[in-house]
Amino acid sequence: MIRTFHVYKSYGARNALEDISLHIQKGEFIFVHGPSGAGKTTLLKLLYLGERATKGQILIDGVNLQRITSKRLPFLRRKIGVVFQDFKLIDTQTVFQNIALPLEVTAHDKKYIRKKVSYVLRMVGLENRTNSFPPYLSGGEQQRIAIARAVVNEPMILLADEPTGNLDAGSSQIVLNLLRQLHIRGATVLIATHDRELVSQSNDRVIFLNKGRIKKMKIDD
Amino acid sequence: MRISVFFKRALQDIRNNRFLHVITVGTIGLVLLIWATFIIIFANVNYLVGSWQEDIRIVAYVVKGVDQERIDLLQKQLRGFYGVNEVVFVSADEALLRLRSQMRHQGGVLDGLRENPLPASFEISLNPFFHDQKSINGLVDRIRELKDIPDAQYGQAWLNRFLVFLSFFKMAGFILGGLLLFIAIFIISNTIKLTLYAKREELEIMQLVGATKLFIKIPFYIQGLLQGLLGGLVSLGILYVLFSVFVSRISLTELPLTYFHVRFLSKDLMAMVVVLGMLVGWFGSCLSLKKFLKV
Ligand SMILES: Nc1ncnc2c1ncn2[C@@H]1O[C@H](COP(=O)(O)OP(=O)(O)OP(=O)(O)O)[C@@H](O)[C@H]1O
Ligand SMILES: [Mg+2]
Numbered sequence: 001m002i003r004t005f006h007v008y009k010s011y012g013a014r015n016a017l018e019d020i021s022l023h024i025q026k027g028e029f030i031f032v033h034g035p036s037g038a039g040k041t042t043l044l045k046l047l048y049l050g051e052r053a054t055k056g057q058i059l060i061d062g063v064n065l066q067r068i069t070s071k072r073l074p075f076l077r078r079k080i081g082v083v084f085q086d087f088k089l090i091d092t093q094t095v096f097q098n099i100a101l102p103l104e105v106t107a108h109d110k111k112y113i114r115k116k117v118s119y120v121l122r123m124v125g126l127e128n129r130t131n132s133f134p135p136y137l138s139g140g141e142q143q144r145i146a147i148a149r150a151v152v153n154e155p156m157i158l159l160a161d162e163p164t165g166n167l168d169a170g171s172s173q174i175v176l177n178l179l180r181q182l183h184i185r186g187a188t189v190l191i192a193t194h195d196r197e198l199v200s201q202s203n204d205r206v207i208f209l210n211k212g213r214i215k216k217m218k219i220d221d
Numbered sequence: 222m223r224i225s226v227f228f229k230r231a232l233q234d235i236r237n238n239r240f241l242h243v244i245t246v247g248t249i250g251l252v253l254l255i256w257a258t259f260i261i262i263f264a265n266v267n268y269l270v271g272s273w274q275e276d277i278r279i280v281a282y283v284v285k286g287v288d289q290e291r292i293d294l295l296q297k298q299l300r301g302f303y304g305v306n307e308v309v310f311v312s313a314d315e316a317l318l319r320l321r322s323q324m325r326h327q328g329g330v331l332d333g334l335r336e337n338p339l340p341a342s343f344e345i346s347l348n349p350f351f352h353d354q355k356s357i358n359g360l361v362d363r364i365r366e367l368k369d370i371p372d373a374q375y376g377q378a379w380l381n382r383f384l385v386f387l388s389f390f391k392m393a394g395f396i397l398g399g400l401l402l403f404i405a406i407f408i409i410s411n412t413i414k415l416t417l418y419a420k421r422e423e424l425e426i427m428q429l430v431g432a433t434k435l436f437i438k439i440p441f442y443i444q445g446l447l448q449g450l451l452g453g454l455v456s457l458g459i460l461y462v463l464f465s466v467f468v469s470r471i472s473l474t475e476l477p478l479t480y481f482h483v484r485f486l487s488k489d490l491m492a493m494v495v496v497l498g499m500l501v502g503w504f505g506s507c508l509s510l511k512k513f514l515k516v
Pocket of ligand 2: 040
């Protein structure tokens with residue numbers, strides 16, 4: 001589903017990622033773990049084409065990201081749900097509108113959108129915030145809205161950047177369950193986190209990143 | 222469904238940026254007001270000139286003492302000329318009668334005459350398409366060459382000079398108007414750039430969740446068209462108020478123009494003004510979007 005071949009990303013003279021080669025199977029649930037500044041966010045950016053790799057090749061669902069045309073890009077992005085580390089919510093639009101956006105761009109009908117949005121809002125426990133604006137929500141609430149938006153169109157691939165970064169243990173568990181549910185329905189899920197506990201709790205594959213390089217991959221701790 | 226989503230986004234954006242949108246509508250409205258004023262002047266002058274042109278007549282005088290047979294023949298010949306529409310014979314007696322009625326109270330002056338001094342004549346009206354000076358002069362020359370017609374005259378020679386002058390003015394008007402449109406488009410695209418700049422993060426987010434460029438652009442196109450529509454309606458409204466005040470003034474002062482009825486823009490021209498506004502608004506949004514949605 002996701003393959004990278006000797007991928008480099010540099011900002012000026014400095015390499016944020018070096019020689020990253022990965023093979024993530026369809027339907028995997030996988031963590032990218034490493035200290036702050038390791039390059040986790042940068043790796044996700046390359047996968048959803050927020051930025052282009054400096055060197056190397058990336059294939060997603062058979063599509064070569066180095067060669068994709070700007071015309072086809074939106075259609076690739078619809079297959080990928082992203083929970084951004086900084087949430088990237090639209091401040092001037094309500095929670096409902098924010099979450100509805102990925103559905104609106106693919107022309108679903110109003111009724112379906114309303115049903116779907118209120119469903120995911122219930123899943124993240126924020127159904128009473130439908131008409132609030134993001135700046136008036138707490139950090140953890142904003143994070144859950146970001147997750148709701150990422151999963152609302154049931155993407156094939158879910159990239160979650162520190163999805164539990166602002167949450168207490170209870171909410172973290174709820175969010176993780178949500179991601180697992182999506183996984184059970186067939187999605188490939190990739191979670192970037194520096195939360196050691198989150199990683200050690202699970203039996204899933206973990207990719208360790210440090211200073212832009214893959215240190216080791218493990219199946220179990 | 223789609224359309225309503227786009228309209229909702231466009232309207233929401235207008236609400237969030239009221240001030241900029243008012244400026245934009247105002248700019249379009251002002252430019253269109255100037256345009257519409259030009260158009261109203263030109264349309265009325267055209268109409269006036271048209272009515273003058275319909276009135277163009279050549280008067281061909283007939284020597285004294287020709288018989289009816291000769292008159293019939295001349296009339297037939299005149300009718301045969303290219304460009305001639307209608308030929309009416311006015312006898313000397315009839316001419317005198319007309320003069321008397323035109324002079325009304327001073328008509329008594331004519332009673333002293335022992336003999337009618339006026340010549341008989343043909344009044345020749347022309348086809349509507351036959352209005353340029355060269356053709357008319359040619360026709361007048363040919364009529365003068367006829368036997369028994371010592372002279373022929375064509376009253377509105379000045380009209381052609383006026384028409385040349387008018388077309389010059391029209392051209393100047395259109396150049397000025399075109400310039401104004403460019404300025405308007407420039408101002409509009411810049412105000413839209415301001416709103417786009419304020420929304421750059423939102424635009425980026427929309428692209429990240431899979432919005433196509435078209436999806437992002439359409440609400441802005443709608444905004445541009447709406448602004449143009451509003452600007453057009455505002456300009457027509459203002460023009461109508463100005464027109465009502467202004468025209469009621471002229472009819473009061475009884476200018477020599479009063480036989481001529483000054484008209485407001487026709488429905489077609491009003492529609493044209495509005496469409497022009499919508500084009501300006503749309504074009505302005507196209508320009509700014511082109512610069513903004515590169516990624
Ligand atoms: N736009 C950028 N310009 C320059 N340097 C950048 C840019 N983005 C990231 N970097 C650098 O690349 C490195 C990796 O950053 P990245 O955000 O991927 O780290 P991270 O693993 O996500 O860290 P954290 O856990 O704190 O989120 C950092 O050293 C960072 O300073
Ligand atoms: Mg990060």
